[in-house]
Amino acid sequence: MTKPSSIAYALVALLAVALIPLLGGPYLTSFVFALLISFVLAQSWDWVNGQMGYLNLGHYAFYGIGAYAFAILLTRDAGLAVSFAGAVAFATLAALLVSFPLFRLKGDYFAFATLAIVPLCELLANNLDWLTKGSDGITLPPHYVLVPAFYAALGLAALTLLVTLGLMRSRFGYALRAIRNDEQVAEVAGVRLFPVKAAMLAVSAAFAGLAGAIQAWQFSFIDPFTMFNLGVALVPIAGALLGGSGLLMGPLLGVILFASLQQLLLVNITHLQGALLGLVIVLIGRFLPGGLLRWKKIAAHPAFAWLARESHFEREMTAGGPAAGALPISEAVIDPERIVLQCEAATMAFGGNVAVNRVNLTVRQGEIVGLVGPNGSGKTTLFNLISGIYTPKSGRIRIDGRDIAGLRADEIAHLGVGRSYQIPRPFGELTVRENIAIGRTYGRHKTALPDAMEAADSIAAFVGLGDKLETRADHLSLQQKKALELARALASEPKLLLVDEVASGLSTVEINLFVQHIRAIRDRYGITVIWVEHIFSALSQVVDRLVVLESGSVIADAPLAEAVRDENVLRTYLGSAHGDGRTAEARP
Amino acid sequence: MPLEIFVQVLLSGVLLGGIYALVAFGLSLVYGVAHILNIAHGTLLAVSGVVASLIYLATGWHPLLIIPLMVAPVFLFGYVFHALLLRPLAHRGKHDETIGTVLITTGALIMLSDLTGFAAGTTQRNIPVGSGVFEFGEVIVPTAQVWILAGILALTIVLQLYLKHAWFGRAVRAVTQDSLGATICGVNGPRARALTFAAGSGLVAVAGVLYAIVYPVDPYMGFSLTVRAFTIIVVGGIGNLPGAMIAGVMLGVAESFTAFLWAPKWAPALSVILLLVILVLFPRGFSSWKRA
Numbered sequence: 001m002t003k004p005s006s007i008a009y010a011l012v013a014l015l016a017v018a019l020i021p022l023l024g025g026p027y028l029t030s031f032v033f034a035l036l037i038s039f040v041l042a043q044s045w046d047w048v049n050g051q052m053g054y055l056n057l058g059h060y061a062f063y064g065i066g067a068y069a070f071a072i073l074l075t076r077d078a079g080l081a082v083s084f085a086g087a088v089a090f091a092t093l094a095a096l097l098v099s100f101p102l103f104r105l106k107g108d109y110f111a112f113a114t115l116a117i118v119p120l121c122e123l124l125a126n127n128l129d130w131l132t133k134g135s136d137g138i139t140l141p142p143h144y145v146l147v148p149a150f151y152a153a154l155g156l157a158a159l160t161l162l163v164t165l166g167l168m169r170s171r172f173g174y175a176l177r178a179i180r181n182d183e184q185v186a187e188v189a190g191v192r193l194f195p196v197k198a199a200m201l202a203v204s205a206a207f208a209g210l211a212g213a214i215q216a217w218q219f220s221f222i223d224p225f226t227m228f229n230l231g232v233a234l235v236p237i238a239g240a241l242l243g244g245s246g247l248l249m250g251p252l253l254g255v256i257l258f259a260s261l262q263q264l265l266l267v268n269i270t271h272l273q274g275a276l277l278g279l280v281i282v283l284i285g286r287f288l289p290g291g292l293l294r295w296k297k298i299a300a301h302p303a304f305a306w307l308a309r310e311s312h313f314e315r316e317m318t319a320g321g322p323a324a325g326a327l328p329i330s331e332a333v334i335d336p337e338r339i340v341l342q343c344e345a346a347t348m349a350f351g352g353n354v355a356v357n358r359v360n361l362t363v364r365q366g367e368i369v370g371l372v373g374p375n376g377s378g379k380t381t382l383f384n385l386i387s388g389i390y391t392p393k394s395g396r397i398r399i400d401g402r403d404i405a406g407l408r409a410d411e412i413a414h415l416g417v418g419r420s421y422q423i424p425r426p427f428g429e430l431t432v433r434e435n436i437a438i439g440r441t442y443g444r445h446k447t448a449l450p451d452a453m454e455a456a457d458s459i460a461a462f463v464g465l466g467d468k469l470e471t472r473a474d475h476l477s478l479q480q481k482k483a484l485e486l487a488r489a490l491a492s493e494p495k496l497l498l499v500d501e502v503a504s505g506l507s508t509v510e511i512n513l514f515v516q517h518i519r520a521i522r523d524r525y526g527i528t529v530i531w532v533e534h535i536f537s538a539l540s541q542v543v544d545r546l547v548v549l550e551s552g553s554v555i556a557d558a559p560l561a562e563a564v565r566d567e568n569v570l571r572t573y574l575g576s577a578h579g580d581g582r583t584a585e586a587r588p
Numbered sequence: 589m590p591l592e593i594f595v596q597v598l599l600s601g602v603l604l605g606g607i608y609a610l611v612a613f614g615l616s617l618v619y620g621v622a623h624i625l626n627i628a629h630g631t632l633l634a635v636s637g638v639v640a641s642l643i644y645l646a647t648g649w650h651p652l653l654i655i656p657l658m659v660a661p662v663f664l665f666g667y668v669f670h671a672l673l674l675r676p677l678a679h680r681g682k683h684d685e686t687i688g689t690v691l692i693t694t695g696a697l698i699m700l701s702d703l704t705g706f707a708a709g710t711t712q713r714n715i716p717v718g719s720g721v722f723e724f725g726e727v728i729v730p731t732a733q734v735w736i737l738a739g740i741l742a743l744t745i746v747l748q749l750y751l752k753h754a755w756f757g758r759a760v761r762a763v764t765q766d767s768l769g770a771t772i773c774g775v776n777g778p779r780a781r782a783l784t785f786a787a788g789s790g791l792v793a794v795a796g797v798l799y800a801i802v803y804p805v806d807p808y809m810g811f812s813l814t815v816r817a818f819t820i821i822v823v824g825g826i827g828n829l830p831g832a833m834i835a836g837v838m839l840g841v842a843e844s845f846t847a848f849l850w851a852p853k854w855a856p857a858l859s860v861i862l863l864l865v866i867l868v869l870f871p872r873g874f875s876s877w878k879r880a
Contacts (some may be wrong), residue, residue, distance in 0.1 A: 285691025
């Protein structure tokens with residue numbers, strides 16, 4: 001819960017700003033008005049950048065689209081309410097339309113493509129004379145609306161802040177942050193990517209569009225240059241980054257500072273305002289990667305501690321803290337006849353390299369299967385096929401009887417496949433608890449976020465991370481990251497757990513502990529496990545069956561005791577030297 | 589359309605595309621090697637063009653003399669700009685690095701345009717070299733344009749040969765493909781990136797002078813060229829100069845015909861739409877698989 005005092009602070013601040021049109025002059029009022037609009041733009045941009053990790057350089061286009069939709073509707077006597085609604089509708093529609101092509105792209109290519117949207121809109125505004133009056137711009141009926149426009153902007157800004165807080169505390173918000181950290185892992189953890197991304201872009205565009213409409217209403221004149229000028233387009237972005245992208249108060253603080261500076265320049269300098277503004281943007285880019293609020297001197301200061309907080313999920317702590325031992329997973333009775341995984345001639349090739357070659361594999365409920373083979377024999381590729389990262393070139397894979405052909409990775413996760421990565425891929429900027437909670441809330445059983453956070457504590461305790469709940473995942477040691485991988489996968493309550501090389505780098509004691517975990521997972525909760533591992537002494541303690549891959553093909557699939565006597569297996573594992581009889585016996 | 593008009597429009601498109609390609613070369617190398625989205629790239633052309641036209645106005649020197657005069661300081665500017673502002677970003681996380689680059693190059697765009705506008709005025713300028721014409725039947729082509737086109741072609745071939753065979757060219761290609769791998773093999777990655785950024789800037793200065801001979805320039809026109817150059821390198825393949833040449837000429841010809849058959853005001857839309865379409869069809873770039 002938010003503390004009553006912070007609600008009181010917020011209300012006092014809101015009231016103080018609300019008094020400005022009554023007590024301050026028109027100069028102050030229009031300055032604060034511009035600031036509010038700029039904040040809405042900066043913050044709504046930052047939902048996509050700071051939360052979701054997509055650098056949208058075309059955000060300003062939605063502002064312009066909103067302004068134009070509003071002005072066009074209003075000049076055709078559509079009425080104020082309809083014009084505002086139209087602005088929101090058109091901006092949202094535009095965002096949904098571009099989200100289909102744009103979200104096929106990642107990283108720099110996404111930035112490339114969004115960069116092109118603003119000039120395209122400017123061109124359309126300039127050229128579609130019949131609609132936009134071209135470069136002459138649209139003049140609205142002259143009414144003095146500064147005060148109502150001010151309150152509209154204030155309301156929108158307050159709503160913007162509330163939405164930001166909501167994103168920080170919601171399941172949806174955690175989906176965004178999972179996407180920002182590692183999109184593929186987010187999908188494997190059960191987040192359906194496209195609707196989340198498109199929805200966020202659409203909401204962000206709706207706010208920008210409404211801000212544009214309010215601006216057009218207040219200014220009563222728009223033209224392509226003011227609406228789509230690159231120099232202006234990046235100012236709100238610079239503001240958000242100045243304060244601290246992704247932080248609750250970052251964009252607000254940054255916009256206030258930036259707008260004040262801009263105003264100072266405007267009043268005191270007659271020439272080269274643009275150049276100075278550009279210089280400020282350059283300096284922000286060069287010296288403030290995380291924004292002012294993440295600057296050590298500020299973040300460490302107690303007065304700013306709340307402002308600099310990365311996470312705003314708050315909850316009452318349960319007394320005594322998490323207890324190790326029990327997992328918040330329903331216990332299951334193992335039905336040894338039930339087939340959890342069935343691969344039929346599954347094949348995957350990269351170019352001419354056949355990584356997985358007609359693999360047949362049947363795994364029944366409650367089995368622990370060791371999957372071994374030399375480097376490059378296709379173990380991880382097989383995992384990627386089962387978890388839906390790759391689509392098999394031919395053959396079939398069934399999870400619990402269901403053919404996964406055509407299913408996305410998140411759908412496969414919801415069928416009950418959990419996996420860990422050989423090279424750990426935690427959501428690095430999130431805490432251990434948040435990492436596990438994402439696996440939980442988007443797992444097989446959709447869980448409310450507070451319950452998922454609760455469950456995360458005991459899962460963390462189970463894998464030995466009970467004292468690291470608040471630690472950022474990228475600050476963990478390699479072993480701890482591997483434990484986190486396991487915890488996140490377990491949190492989703494999988495039916496089938498794919499474990500990819502966790503033992504390398506662990507001490508004997510740690511390995512034994514891990515083996516105990518795997519056994520407990522199976523015995524208590526009926527979870528089927530496939531474990532890829534090179535450290536044979538670890539596998540041999542717990543697996544029922546050994547499947548051996550070589551060059552993508554299964555060369556042995558037998559109970560452990562038989563497999564270790566198989567000539568093929570020994571040759572694969574110990575090399576040809578074994579055949580010469582010069583090697584010591586294989587130690588089971 | 590009569591044949592001679594067709595050829596006329598085609599030729600002016602080829603010339604336009606050649607200059608676009610030259611703009612794209614620099615961006616392509618810079619993005620390929622240094623992974624820098626240089627939003628100010630086209631603006632550097634605009635500034636070079638304005639300064640070159642002022643020099644021409646003041647001295648009347650031959651443009652061939654003005655080119656080296658422009659290249660040296662712009663090369664130096666690129667080197668210093670990279671060393672002071674962009675190079676320190678390399679140790680950041682990928683997303684922070686991209687954001688830093690975008691802010692710095694956008695800030696530079698605004699500064700360059702505003703400073704040039706302040707110092708030289710915002711009016712359109714050009715380098716009005718008097719030139720004869722070649723006549724091929726009904727088709728009339730100014731000699732200057734033919735020489736420019738020949739110059740661009742020669743430059744492309746020289747650059748391509750340099751990248752393929754010279755030691756530093758190979759080093760640059762190695763860094764493009766795998767920066768860490770190249771560093772392990774003894775290539776000084778940071779130096780290669782800095783010199784590539786400087787060379788990319790120098791190339792755009794050449795393009796600026798040539799552009800100003802044929803078309804008007806002003807301090808604020810750069811960004812639309814940057815968008816075109818982005819389109820070209822995405823279509824032609826990042827780091828792939830012949831690919832950029834082909835893509836540039838295709839874009840120039842398409843714009844030329846759009847302007848002639850429909851209206852000049854719609855020609856700039858082509859590059860943006862083409863960029864979006866290509867990115868949608870080939871999310872990792874049109875020919876990212878065949879690098880130079």
